[in-house]
Amino acid sequence: LLQLLVKFGKVKKVLDIGTFTGYSSLAMAEALPEDGQLVTLEREAVAAEMAAGNWGAAPHKEKIESRVGEAGDLLQQLADEGACFDLIFLDVDKPGYLSLYQTLMDKGLLRVGGLLAVDNTMYKGEELSGEQLSVNGEGARSLNEGLLADDRVHQVMLPLRDGLTLAFRQH
Secondary structure, X not given: OHHXXXXXXXXXXXXXXXXXXXXXXXXXXXXXXXXXXXXXXXXXXXXXXXXXXXXXXXXXXXXXXXXXXXXXXXXXXXXXXXXXXXXXXXXOOHHHHHHHHHHHHHOOOEEEEEEEEEEOOOHHHHHHHOOOOOHHHHXXXXXXXXXXXXXXXXXXXXXOOOOEEEEEEOO
C-alpha cells in the first residue's frame, strides 16, 4: 500500500516517523523515483542500526536518511531546515500521535496537497469492544478526533489490520 501511495502520488519526498525494522522505509524508497528522498526518524539507536543493517545492500538505500532522537525534537529540526514532505507515514507511540500530527501541520512539514498515512488508528479494535481503552487506544482516539475536527484535512480510515488513516492536506 505504501508503495502504491508513493507511485500514485508521484511522491518525491517522504517522511517515515518510526523506523523500527526499516521495512516501511525501504518499501517506500523502492517506489520513489531516482531523485526521491526519504527521511526516517527513530527514537532508539539500536532499532535505527538494525534498520540500516536490513537496508544493507538494497539498491535504494541511498535515498534513505536516518535520524535518531525524539520525534518532536527531530520534527522541529526538520521544520527549522525548511523541510516539507509529499507523504508522511506515522507509526510511533500512539499516545503521542495527536501532538506529532499538530506539529506536522502547524510547522508545514506536510505540504498542501500532501498525504499523511497513520498506522494503528483502530488500535486492536478497542473502541469497538466497548471496554476501557488502553493508553495506545486513547492515543489513537485522540488523533482520530483531532483529524475529524481539522478542516485542513480530508481523511478516511481504512479497516486494514489495526486501521490505517489517510489524511489529505487540502489547505
